[in-house]
Amino acid sequence: MAPDFADAWNNLAQVRAEQKRWGEATQALERAVGSLRLARYRELQQRIEEGMAVQASLKGRATPPPTPVSARP
Numbered sequence: 001m002a003p004d005f006a007d008a009w010n011n012l013a014q015v016r017a018e019q020k021r022w023g024e025a026t027q028a029l030e031r032a033v034g035s036l037r038l039a040r041y042r043e044l045q046q047r048i049e050e051g052m053a054v055q056a057s058l059k060g061r062a063t064p065p066p067t068p069v070s071a072r073p
Contacts (some may be wrong), residue, residue: 003062006032017044022052 009032016025025048032041 004071008039010044012046013048017048017051018050020055022048022055 009028013025013029013032016022016028026045029041029045029048033045
């Protein structure tokens with residue numbers, strides 16, 4: 001039986017999450033979740049999903065451009 005390298009997949013998921021590469025983080029984590037360390041990996045999955053939700057909510061916010069110096073009083 002070939003090893004599943006769950007720790008490596010989990011580590012990759014964590015790095016991708018830190019890089020805010022949510023899709024890749026999710027894919028890597030899906031490879032890790034089938035292992036004996038499921039609880040730890042589920043915690044990371046929750047953090048990834050929370051990060052994705054925060055990023056999605058921030059995308060909806062438009063920040064106004066700075067006022068040009070020439071237009072300032």
